[in-house]
Amino acid sequence: MNRDLHLKRAKETKEFDIIIVGGGATGVGAAVDAASRGHSVLLLEGVDFGKGTSSRSTKLVHGGVRYLQKGDIPLVMDALKERGIMRQNAPHLVSDLAFVVPNYTWWEAPFYGIGMKVYDALAGRYGFGKSSLLSSEETIERIPTIATEGLRGGVQYYDGQFDDARMLVNMAQTAAEQGGVLLNYFRVTELLKNDDSFVCGVKALDHETGETHEFRSKVVINCTGPFSDELRRLDDPKAEEMISPSTGVHIVLPAEFLPKGTAIMVPRTTDGRVLFAIPWHHCVVVGTTDTPIDKVSLEPRPTREEVDFILENAREYLEKPPQDSDVLSVFSGIRPLVKATGAGNTAQLSRDHTITMSHSGLITIAGGKWTTYRHMAEDVINRAETLAGIDSERCVTKNLNIHGYHQHPDQFGELAHYGSDALEIQKLNQEHPELVHPRLKIKEGEVRWMARREMARTVDDVLSRRSRSLLFDAKASREAAQRVAEILADELSRDENWVRIQRSDFEEMSRSYLIEEL
Numbered sequence: 001m002n003r004d005l006h007l008k009r010a011k012e013t014k015e016f017d018i019i020i021v022g023g024g025a026t027g028v029g030a031a032v033d034a035a036s037r038g039h040s041v042l043l044l045e046g047v048d049f050g051k052g053t054s055s056r057s058t059k060l061v062h063g064g065v066r067y068l069q070k071g072d073i074p075l076v077m078d079a080l081k082e083r084g085i086m087r088q089n090a091p092h093l094v095s096d097l098a099f100v101v102p103n104y105t106w107w108e109a110p111f112y113g114i115g116m117k118v119y120d121a122l123a124g125r126y127g128f129g130k131s132s133l134l135s136s137e138e139t140i141e142r143i144p145t146i147a148t149e150g151l152r153g154g155v156q157y158y159d160g161q162f163d164d165a166r167m168l169v170n171m172a173q174t175a176a177e178q179g180g181v182l183l184n185y186f187r188v189t190e191l192l193k194n195d196d197s198f199v200c201g202v203k204a205l206d207h208e209t210g211e212t213h214e215f216r217s218k219v220v221i222n223c224t225g226p227f228s229d230e231l232r233r234l235d236d237p238k239a240e241e242m243i244s245p246s247t248g249v250h251i252v253l254p255a256e257f258l259p260k261g262t263a264i265m266v267p268r269t270t271d272g273r274v275l276f277a278i279p280w281h282h283c284v285v286v287g288t289t290d291t292p293i294d295k296v297s298l299e300p301r302p303t304r305e306e307v308d309f310i311l312e313n314a315r316e317y318l319e320k321p322p323q324d325s326d327v328l329s330v331f332s333g334i335r336p337l338v339k340a341t342g343a344g345n346t347a348q349l350s351r352d353h354t355i356t357m358s359h360s361g362l363i364t365i366a367g368g369k370w371t372t373y374r375h376m377a378e379d380v381i382n383r384a385e386t387l388a389g390i391d392s393e394r395c396v397t398k399n400l401n402i403h404g405y406h407q408h409p410d411q412f413g414e415l416a417h418y419g420s421d422a423l424e425i426q427k428l429n430q431e432h433p434e435l436v437h438p439r440l441k442i443k444e445g446e447v448r449w450m451a452r453r454e455m456a457r458t459v460d461d462v463l464s465r466r467s468r469s470l471l472f473d474a475k476a477s478r479e480a481a482q483r484v485a486e487i488l489a490d491e492l493s494r495d496e497n498w499v500r501i502q503r504s505d506f507e508e509m510s511r512s513y514l515i516e517e518l
Helices: 003-012 025-036 065-069 073-089 108-126 136-142 164-177 225-235 304-315 370-388 409-431 444-453 459-466 474-492 496-513
Strands: 016-021 041-044 095-103 132-135 153-161 181-183 186-193 199-206 212-222 246-254 263-266 275-280 283-287 329-335 353-357 363-367
Touching (some): 025 164, 095 136, 095 275, 108 153, 212 225, 409 444
Parallel strands (some): 212 363
Antiparallel strands (some): 186 199, 199 212, 246 283
């Protein structure tokens, strides 16, 4: 993807079939769907792809065990099916993962064992592996770091995990390969309307040049997640709020806390949520919380109370209690949950998606979860075709490989998550083999690839999302900011002042990822 070429195409197109506002999982997924049906589509993202919610998940591709507890069978079945489709279409990013529910009381094994058998049955041919009961010895064998006092055994089941931000980048590349036009750092500032007061396009500000552009389309889709109400109010200042946001906080620990590659699932914490401890890349991600908030932001700041909650619950299940000094990074994301009458708290709100249409024809899709992004996209593009009066085409994304598709990515070693792109990146790394920091695995050649082929425009794009360095080691990432800025400046023809500003901005933004700064 080349931003300059995509901008040129956008300016040359008189009218698109569909304009999508928002570059998270829902928006980019919709762009993949629309473009692969043959529609002309423009996606505008105000900052970077996945800057908000979609890069801050628990890194799971799952049916939702806790939704099963609530009896939301249709959502679980849909998510389990989509889980299988994601693994099928992006095997370089989606993989099986064994989970253990440790049992410390007599009733847990039969209770959770039966629940997981139901989970297996609902998955059907999309299953990732059969669940089983484990003795205490088998549980310790899989999780040597588990707290052993009172341990009776465990229940093992299988779900999936992925790299959310990297998946999103590859989806954006897929949309572009299908003919879509995508632009990051393009913020929609106004909705254009025709003489009948029907939405017919947008005005958008290019943050890199300061120029405002007008783009026309037959229909506009609002995929801005937690910011959905802001765009809805550009359409109708009196629009009632539909989003009930909450934050979910995670901490990242060294791999030694789960050395055998099996995850822990705690089915119920003191706030009613499930807690996961998941081996991911060369770290362990532990979370999450559910805290209602009044105001959304691009960089939600974790609170000390939320981090303490995670640490305290993790200490209940790990033989070596994690301390502040073990925490490599802390991150927070906002869930764009849809308001529901009578729900006592955000943990009780449905994760299913909702599609609405305003009197002026603005389509908004909100809610949902990463695992069901493809189904959400299919639903919203079906609606958009009808509203726009464009030819209805068959959705093909069930069997559409995501960019980077490779059945055996492990052969590329540390570049496995790049899939089929790894060969070209290896060549660049041979030309530019230096690490950007001794504690980070990213080489200078990779940064150049991200700038040339993945539309990385800032230090934040590189260290937070194209690589996951900020999550792997927040301190090292801050120290690497200067060198990454210099490489980007060379690739993007920026000056020394730009380098200084980029380093300063990243250092300020990344402070909230350090536990000592909370």
